[in-house]
Amino acid sequence: MKIEATVKQIRALLQLAELNEGVDKLSLEAYHRGREAVQRGLPRLLLERYQSLVAAGRTPAVAAIERGACSGCHVRLPTMLEHQAGRSLAVYTCPHCRRMVYARELIREGSHLEEAKSSARAAPASVGRRS
Numbered sequence: 001m002k003i004e005a006t007v008k009q010i011r012a013l014l015q016l017a018e019l020n021e022g023v024d025k026l027s028l029e030a031y032h033r034g035r036e037a038v039q040r041g042l043p044r045l046l047l048e049r050y051q052s053l054v055a056a057g058r059t060p061a062v063a064a065i066e067r068g069a070c071s072g073c074h075v076r077l078p079t080m081l082e083h084q085a086g087r088s089l090a091v092y093t094c095p096h097c098r099r100m101v102y103a104r105e106l107i108r109e110g111s112h113l114e115e116a117k118s119s120a121r122a123a124p125a126s127v128g129r130r131s
């Protein structure tokens with residue numbers, strides 16, 4: 001399964017995962033404030049997927065693809081999935097642990113895909129309004 005996501009959205013998911021991991025260290029207020037800010041930038045589909053993984057105890061719910069394997073469960077991903085993930089901005093589902101996996105190189109600073117994607121996404125129907 002594939003859910004299209006922008007670089008920003010994948011980063012937001014990672015931030016959310018970080019917040020969840022650090023929940024013991026943060027004050028409740030800081031946690032909620034951070035979580036709300038991050039969730040505002042995420043489409044419902046991604047958010048729901050994320051939350052169902054967390055509810056199932058699959059944390060972190062978002063895992064990078066490392067040398068062809070899911071960094072969440074360390075099981076090798078199908079070559080097809082690895083290739084697709086490396087080429088399109090999206091989060092995929094690890095067939096073993098169901099975590100959301102993504103290709104790390106796609107969300108690096110200055111990724112050429114980021115620019116192409118954000119200009120393609122500048123359509124008025126997008127979620128939320130930024131001024």
Ligand SMILES: [Zn+2]
Pocket residue numbers: 070071072073074075094095096097098099
């Ligand atoms: Zn996995």
